[in-house]
Amino acid sequence: MKKEEKEVIYNLLKSADSYVNGYVRKQFQNQPLFSDDEEVTEQSQQRQQASEPSTNVEMPESQTSQSSEVASSPGPITDSPATASHGMSISELNAKILRCTRCQLARTRNNVVPGQGVENPLVLVVGEGPGYDEDIQGMPFVGKAGKLLDKMLAAIQLDRNQNCYIANIVKCRPPNNRDPLPEEQAACISFLEAQIHILKPKMILCMGRISGQKLLNTDTPVGQLRGNFHDYNGIPLLVTYHPSALLRNESLKRPAWEDLKLFKRKLDQILATTN
Numbered sequence: 001m002k003k004e005e006k007e008v009i010y011n012l013l014k015s016a017d018s019y020v021n022g023y024v025r026k027q028f029q030n031q032p033l034f035s036d037d038e039e040v041t042e043q044s045q046q047r048q049q050a051s052e053p054s055t056n057v058e059m060p061e062s063q064t065s066q067s068s069e070v071a072s073s074p075g076p077i078t079d080s081p082a083t084a085s086h087g088m089s090i091s092e093l094n095a096k097i098l099r100c101t102r103c104q105l106a107r108t109r110n111n112v113v114p115g116q117g118v119e120n121p122l123v124l125v126v127g128e129g130p131g132y133d134e135d136i137q138g139m140p141f142v143g144k145a146g147k148l149l150d151k152m153l154a155a156i157q158l159d160r161n162q163n164c165y166i167a168n169i170v171k172c173r174p175p176n177n178r179d180p181l182p183e184e185q186a187a188c189i190s191f192l193e194a195q196i197h198i199l200k201p202k203m204i205l206c207m208g209r210i211s212g213q214k215l216l217n218t219d220t221p222v223g224q225l226r227g228n229f230h231d232y233n234g235i236p237l238l239v240t241y242h243p244s245a246l247l248r249n250e251s252l253k254r255p256a257w258e259d260l261k262l263f264k265r266k267l268d269q270i271l272a273t274t275n
C-alpha cells in the first residue's frame with residue numbers, strides 16, 4: 001500500500017472516531033509517519049528503471065514541470081473545522097448521547113441520563129449509572145441517594161447548579177439497578193471521557209466502587225481506593241463511598257466525611273494556586 005493511501009485511511013478513521021466520541025482521542029493526536037510498503041517501493045523502482053531512457057536526453061522545461069506536477073502527492077488530508085470536533089459543546093455531546101443505542105441498555109431504558117451541571121465546573125462527580133428515579137426523570141442523582149449527594153456536596157461548598165457537573169459511567173439504567181456489565185461500561189465510557197475532555201474539571205470525585213474502578217482501570221476494592229488521591233490524566237481524582245452505600249450502612253458516613261474534607265482541602269489548594 002502507498003503512503004498516501006495509508007494517510008487517507010488514517011484520516012478517515014480519525015474523523016469517524018472523533019465524530020463518535022465527540023473529540024480527537026489521545027491515540028489520534030499525533031499522526032504517525034507513513035511510508036510506502038516495501039513491495040510498492042520495489043515496484044516503482046522497477047517501473048522507473050524500465051522507463052529510463054538509454055541515452056541522456058534533456059526534457060524541455062515545460063514537460064519537466066508538468067511531469068513533476070503529475071507525480072507529486074496529494075498531501076495529507078487534514079481535518080476540516082467541522083470534523084476537528086475540538087469545539088463540540090457539552091450540550092452537543094449530550095444530544096448525541098441521547099440518541100445512543102450502542103448497548104443493550106437502550107432497549108430497557110425510559111430516558112437516557114447524560115448528566116447535569118454547569119458548563120465550566122470545578123468538580124466532576126461521577127456515579128455508576130441511573131437508578132429508577134433517574135431513569136424516569138432523565139436526570140442524575142435525583143432519588144434518595146441523590147438528595148444525600150446534594151447534602152454531601154453542600155457540606156464542602158459544591159452545588160450542581162453552581163460549580164459541579166454530575167455524570168455516570170453508563171448513561172442508561174441497568175434493569176433492577178444491577179451493576180452495569182463490563183460490556184455496557186465499555187460501550188459507554190467514551191461518552192464520559194468526552195465529557196471530561198470538554199468540561200475540563202479541576203478535580204474528579206468518584207462515588208462508589210464502579211466509577212472509581214472504571215476510571216482508574218483497576219479492580220481494587222473501594223475501601224482501598226478511598227482516602228488517597230489518584231491521577232486521571234493529570235486531574236486529581238478521589239474515590240469515596242456511594243451515597244446509596246451510606247444509606248445502607250451508617251458506619252461508612254464517618255470515612256466518607258473524611259474523604260470530603262480531604263477533597264475540599266485539595267480543591268482549595270488548587271484554587272489558591274490558580275487564582
Ligand code: SF4
Nearest residue numbers: 100102103106172188
Ligand atoms: Fe449508549 Fe451508554 Fe445508553 Fe449503552 S448505556 S445505550 S452506550 S448511552
